[in-house]
Amino acid sequence: MLAETICSAASAAGLGIAAVTAYRKRFLAATRIAAYSLIPIGLVLTGVVQWVTDIAFKPSVWLGFGLLGVAWLLFITTRAVERRGGGTRKERKAAARAARGDAVAPAASAPSLGAGVPAVRPQQREKPKQQAAASGSGEDFSDIEAILKKHGI
Structure with missing residues:
Protein backbone atom coordinates (compact mmCIF):
# COMPACT_ATOMS: atom_id res chain seq x y z
CA MET A 1 0.00 0.00 0.00
CA LEU A 2 2.84 2.36 0.83
CA ALA A 3 4.60 1.68 -2.47
CA GLU A 4 1.44 2.45 -4.44
CA THR A 5 1.02 5.74 -2.60
CA ILE A 6 4.63 6.75 -3.27
CA CYS A 7 4.32 5.91 -6.96
CA SER A 8 1.07 7.85 -7.26
CA ALA A 9 2.63 10.88 -5.56
CA ALA A 10 5.66 10.72 -7.87
CA SER A 11 3.36 10.63 -10.90
CA ALA A 12 1.34 13.58 -9.66
CA ALA A 13 4.50 15.59 -9.00
CA GLY A 14 5.86 14.73 -12.44
CA LEU A 15 2.64 15.84 -14.12
CA GLY A 16 2.80 19.10 -12.16
CA ILE A 17 6.35 19.73 -13.35
CA ALA A 29 10.37 18.84 -22.76
CA ALA A 30 6.93 18.96 -21.09
CA THR A 31 5.74 16.01 -23.15
CA ARG A 32 8.85 14.02 -22.25
CA ILE A 33 8.42 14.79 -18.52
CA ALA A 34 4.75 13.79 -18.68
CA ALA A 35 5.69 10.48 -20.31
CA TYR A 36 8.22 9.72 -17.56
CA SER A 37 5.78 10.71 -14.83
CA LEU A 38 3.07 8.34 -16.11
CA ILE A 39 5.35 5.27 -15.77
CA PRO A 40 5.04 4.84 -11.95
CA ILE A 41 1.22 5.02 -11.94
CA GLY A 42 1.14 2.62 -14.90
CA LEU A 43 3.25 0.13 -12.95
CA VAL A 44 0.91 0.44 -9.96
CA LEU A 45 -2.19 -0.17 -12.07
CA THR A 46 -0.70 -3.24 -13.78
CA GLY A 47 0.26 -4.84 -10.45
CA VAL A 48 4.02 -4.82 -11.05
CA VAL A 49 4.69 -2.77 -7.93
CA GLN A 50 2.77 -5.23 -5.73
CA TRP A 51 4.67 -8.14 -7.28
CA VAL A 52 8.05 -6.46 -6.72
CA THR A 53 7.26 -5.59 -3.12
CA ASP A 54 6.15 -9.17 -2.48
CA ILE A 55 9.48 -10.40 -3.81
CA ALA A 56 11.61 -7.79 -2.06
CA PHE A 57 10.26 -8.31 1.45
CA LYS A 58 10.04 -12.11 1.70
CA PRO A 59 13.03 -13.92 3.25
CA SER A 60 12.27 -17.11 1.33
CA VAL A 61 12.70 -15.23 -1.95
CA TRP A 62 16.09 -13.94 -0.83
CA LEU A 63 17.07 -17.46 0.20
CA GLY A 64 16.13 -18.64 -3.28
CA PHE A 65 18.29 -15.92 -4.86
CA GLY A 66 21.16 -16.97 -2.59
CA LEU A 67 20.84 -20.60 -3.66
CA LEU A 68 20.79 -19.57 -7.31
CA GLY A 69 23.99 -17.60 -6.70
CA VAL A 70 25.68 -20.60 -5.06
CA ALA A 71 24.69 -22.82 -7.99
CA TRP A 72 26.08 -20.27 -10.44
CA LEU A 73 29.39 -20.12 -8.51
CA LEU A 74 29.63 -23.93 -8.57
CA PHE A 75 29.13 -23.98 -12.34
CA ILE A 76 31.78 -21.31 -12.85
CA THR A 77 34.24 -23.11 -10.58
CA THR A 78 33.86 -26.43 -12.42
CA ARG A 79 34.36 -24.69 -15.78
CA ALA A 80 37.55 -23.05 -14.50
CA VAL A 81 38.90 -26.38 -13.25
CA GLU A 82 38.16 -28.06 -16.59
CA ARG A 83 39.93 -25.28 -18.49
CA ARG A 84 43.03 -25.55 -16.32
CA GLY A 85 43.49 -29.14 -17.36
CA GLY A 86 41.70 -31.03 -14.63
CA GLY A 87 38.77 -32.09 -16.75
CA THR A 88 36.72 -35.21 -16.20
CA ARG A 89 38.09 -38.71 -15.77
CA LYS A 90 37.31 -39.65 -19.37
CA GLU A 91 39.01 -36.53 -20.68
CA ARG A 92 42.16 -37.23 -18.64
CA LYS A 93 42.32 -40.83 -19.94
CA ALA A 94 41.90 -39.66 -23.53
CA ALA A 95 44.64 -37.07 -23.05
CA ALA A 96 46.97 -39.71 -21.59
CA ARG A 97 46.35 -42.00 -24.57
CA ALA A 98 47.07 -39.17 -26.98
CA ALA A 99 50.24 -38.21 -25.08
CA ARG A 100 51.71 -41.70 -25.40
CA GLY A 101 52.28 -40.96 -29.05
CA ASP A 102 51.16 -44.24 -30.58
CA ALA A 103 51.32 -43.84 -34.33
CA VAL A 104 48.25 -44.56 -36.37
CA ALA A 105 50.32 -46.71 -38.76
CA PRO A 106 53.48 -47.79 -36.89
CA ALA A 107 54.99 -49.40 -40.02
CA ALA A 108 54.70 -46.22 -42.08
CA SER A 109 57.93 -44.45 -42.89
CA ALA A 110 58.64 -40.79 -42.37
CA PRO A 111 57.72 -38.60 -45.33
CA SER A 112 60.57 -37.85 -47.70
CA LEU A 113 61.73 -34.35 -48.49
CA GLY A 114 61.96 -35.14 -52.17
CA ALA A 115 64.63 -36.60 -54.38
CA GLY A 116 67.68 -34.40 -54.84
CA VAL A 117 66.92 -31.91 -52.07
CA PRO A 118 69.64 -32.31 -49.46
CA ALA A 119 68.65 -31.60 -45.91
CA VAL A 120 71.01 -28.82 -44.85
CA ARG A 121 70.87 -27.42 -41.38
CA PRO A 122 71.54 -23.70 -40.81
CA GLN A 123 74.74 -24.37 -38.85
CA GLN A 124 76.05 -26.53 -41.72
CA ARG A 125 75.71 -23.75 -44.26
CA GLU A 126 78.91 -21.97 -45.18
CA LYS A 127 79.28 -18.24 -44.88
CA PRO A 128 79.45 -16.31 -48.17
CA LYS A 129 83.16 -15.51 -47.71
CA GLN A 130 83.94 -19.16 -47.09
CA GLN A 131 81.94 -20.19 -50.15
CA ALA A 132 83.84 -17.76 -52.35
CA ALA A 133 87.15 -19.03 -51.06
CA ALA A 134 86.07 -22.65 -51.33
CA SER A 135 84.70 -22.29 -54.85
CA GLY A 136 88.15 -21.68 -56.24
CA SER A 137 86.76 -19.63 -59.08
CA GLY A 138 89.68 -17.28 -58.76
CA GLU A 139 87.57 -14.15 -58.64
CA ASP A 140 88.76 -11.49 -56.24
CA PHE A 141 85.96 -9.70 -54.40
CA SER A 142 88.24 -7.59 -52.23
CA ASP A 143 87.52 -4.42 -54.20
CA ILE A 144 83.76 -4.95 -53.84
CA GLU A 145 84.18 -5.58 -50.12
CA ALA A 146 86.20 -2.37 -49.79
CA ILE A 147 83.47 -0.35 -51.49
CA LEU A 148 80.79 -1.88 -49.29
CA LYS A 149 82.83 -1.19 -46.13
CA LYS A 150 83.41 2.38 -47.28
CA HIS A 151 79.64 2.95 -47.49
CA GLY A 152 78.99 1.12 -44.21
CA ILE A 153 77.20 -1.85 -45.69
Whole structure:
Protein backbone atom coordinates (compact mmCIF):
# COMPACT_ATOMS: atom_id res chain seq x y z
CA MET A 1 0.00 0.00 0.00
CA LEU A 2 2.84 2.36 0.83
CA ALA A 3 4.60 1.68 -2.47
CA GLU A 4 1.44 2.45 -4.44
CA THR A 5 1.02 5.74 -2.60
CA ILE A 6 4.63 6.75 -3.27
CA CYS A 7 4.32 5.91 -6.96
CA SER A 8 1.07 7.85 -7.26
CA ALA A 9 2.63 10.88 -5.56
CA ALA A 10 5.66 10.72 -7.87
CA SER A 11 3.36 10.63 -10.90
CA ALA A 12 1.34 13.58 -9.66
CA ALA A 13 4.50 15.59 -9.00
CA GLY A 14 5.86 14.73 -12.44
CA LEU A 15 2.64 15.84 -14.12
CA GLY A 16 2.80 19.10 -12.16
CA ILE A 17 6.35 19.73 -13.35
CA ALA A 18 5.26 18.91 -16.91
CA ALA A 19 2.46 21.50 -16.64
CA VAL A 20 4.87 24.19 -15.45
CA THR A 21 7.27 23.31 -18.28
CA ALA A 22 4.45 23.54 -20.83
CA TYR A 23 3.43 26.94 -19.40
CA ARG A 24 6.99 28.12 -20.18
CA LYS A 25 6.41 27.17 -23.84
CA ARG A 26 8.77 24.19 -23.75
CA PHE A 27 6.30 21.69 -25.12
CA LEU A 28 8.75 19.01 -26.21
CA ALA A 29 10.37 18.84 -22.76
CA ALA A 30 6.93 18.96 -21.09
CA THR A 31 5.74 16.01 -23.15
CA ARG A 32 8.85 14.02 -22.25
CA ILE A 33 8.42 14.79 -18.52
CA ALA A 34 4.75 13.79 -18.68
CA ALA A 35 5.69 10.48 -20.31
CA TYR A 36 8.22 9.72 -17.56
CA SER A 37 5.78 10.71 -14.83
CA LEU A 38 3.07 8.34 -16.11
CA ILE A 39 5.35 5.27 -15.77
CA PRO A 40 5.04 4.84 -11.95
CA ILE A 41 1.22 5.02 -11.94
CA GLY A 42 1.14 2.62 -14.90
CA LEU A 43 3.25 0.13 -12.95
CA VAL A 44 0.91 0.44 -9.96
CA LEU A 45 -2.19 -0.17 -12.07
CA THR A 46 -0.70 -3.24 -13.78
CA GLY A 47 0.26 -4.84 -10.45
CA VAL A 48 4.02 -4.82 -11.05
CA VAL A 49 4.69 -2.77 -7.93
CA GLN A 50 2.77 -5.23 -5.73
CA TRP A 51 4.67 -8.14 -7.28
CA VAL A 52 8.05 -6.46 -6.72
CA THR A 53 7.26 -5.59 -3.12
CA ASP A 54 6.15 -9.17 -2.48
CA ILE A 55 9.48 -10.40 -3.81
CA ALA A 56 11.61 -7.79 -2.06
CA PHE A 57 10.26 -8.31 1.45
CA LYS A 58 10.04 -12.11 1.70
CA PRO A 59 13.03 -13.92 3.25
CA SER A 60 12.27 -17.11 1.33
CA VAL A 61 12.70 -15.23 -1.95
CA TRP A 62 16.09 -13.94 -0.83
CA LEU A 63 17.07 -17.46 0.20
CA GLY A 64 16.13 -18.64 -3.28
CA PHE A 65 18.29 -15.92 -4.86
CA GLY A 66 21.16 -16.97 -2.59
CA LEU A 67 20.84 -20.60 -3.66
CA LEU A 68 20.79 -19.57 -7.31
CA GLY A 69 23.99 -17.60 -6.70
CA VAL A 70 25.68 -20.60 -5.06
CA ALA A 71 24.69 -22.82 -7.99
CA TRP A 72 26.08 -20.27 -10.44
CA LEU A 73 29.39 -20.12 -8.51
CA LEU A 74 29.63 -23.93 -8.57
CA PHE A 75 29.13 -23.98 -12.34
CA ILE A 76 31.78 -21.31 -12.85
CA THR A 77 34.24 -23.11 -10.58
CA THR A 78 33.86 -26.43 -12.42
CA ARG A 79 34.36 -24.69 -15.78
CA ALA A 80 37.55 -23.05 -14.50
CA VAL A 81 38.90 -26.38 -13.25
CA GLU A 82 38.16 -28.06 -16.59
CA ARG A 83 39.93 -25.28 -18.49
CA ARG A 84 43.03 -25.55 -16.32
CA GLY A 85 43.49 -29.14 -17.36
CA GLY A 86 41.70 -31.03 -14.63
CA GLY A 87 38.77 -32.09 -16.75
CA THR A 88 36.72 -35.21 -16.20
CA ARG A 89 38.09 -38.71 -15.77
CA LYS A 90 37.31 -39.65 -19.37
CA GLU A 91 39.01 -36.53 -20.68
CA ARG A 92 42.16 -37.23 -18.64
CA LYS A 93 42.32 -40.83 -19.94
CA ALA A 94 41.90 -39.66 -23.53
CA ALA A 95 44.64 -37.07 -23.05
CA ALA A 96 46.97 -39.71 -21.59
CA ARG A 97 46.35 -42.00 -24.57
CA ALA A 98 47.07 -39.17 -26.98
CA ALA A 99 50.24 -38.21 -25.08
CA ARG A 100 51.71 -41.70 -25.40
CA GLY A 101 52.28 -40.96 -29.05
CA ASP A 102 51.16 -44.24 -30.58
CA ALA A 103 51.32 -43.84 -34.33
CA VAL A 104 48.25 -44.56 -36.37
CA ALA A 105 50.32 -46.71 -38.76
CA PRO A 106 53.48 -47.79 -36.89
CA ALA A 107 54.99 -49.40 -40.02
CA ALA A 108 54.70 -46.22 -42.08
CA SER A 109 57.93 -44.45 -42.89
CA ALA A 110 58.64 -40.79 -42.37
CA PRO A 111 57.72 -38.60 -45.33
CA SER A 112 60.57 -37.85 -47.70
CA LEU A 113 61.73 -34.35 -48.49
CA GLY A 114 61.96 -35.14 -52.17
CA ALA A 115 64.63 -36.60 -54.38
CA GLY A 116 67.68 -34.40 -54.84
CA VAL A 117 66.92 -31.91 -52.07
CA PRO A 118 69.64 -32.31 -49.46
CA ALA A 119 68.65 -31.60 -45.91
CA VAL A 120 71.01 -28.82 -44.85
CA ARG A 121 70.87 -27.42 -41.38
CA PRO A 122 71.54 -23.70 -40.81
CA GLN A 123 74.74 -24.37 -38.85
CA GLN A 124 76.05 -26.53 -41.72
CA ARG A 125 75.71 -23.75 -44.26
CA GLU A 126 78.91 -21.97 -45.18
CA LYS A 127 79.28 -18.24 -44.88
CA PRO A 128 79.45 -16.31 -48.17
CA LYS A 129 83.16 -15.51 -47.71
CA GLN A 130 83.94 -19.16 -47.09
CA GLN A 131 81.94 -20.19 -50.15
CA ALA A 132 83.84 -17.76 -52.35
CA ALA A 133 87.15 -19.03 -51.06
CA ALA A 134 86.07 -22.65 -51.33
CA SER A 135 84.70 -22.29 -54.85
CA GLY A 136 88.15 -21.68 -56.24
CA SER A 137 86.76 -19.63 -59.08
CA GLY A 138 89.68 -17.28 -58.76
CA GLU A 139 87.57 -14.15 -58.64
CA ASP A 140 88.76 -11.49 -56.24
CA PHE A 141 85.96 -9.70 -54.40
CA SER A 142 88.24 -7.59 -52.23
CA ASP A 143 87.52 -4.42 -54.20
CA ILE A 144 83.76 -4.95 -53.84
CA GLU A 145 84.18 -5.58 -50.12
CA ALA A 146 86.20 -2.37 -49.79
CA ILE A 147 83.47 -0.35 -51.49
CA LEU A 148 80.79 -1.88 -49.29
CA LYS A 149 82.83 -1.19 -46.13
CA LYS A 150 83.41 2.38 -47.28
CA HIS A 151 79.64 2.95 -47.49
CA GLY A 152 78.99 1.12 -44.21
CA ILE A 153 77.20 -1.85 -45.69
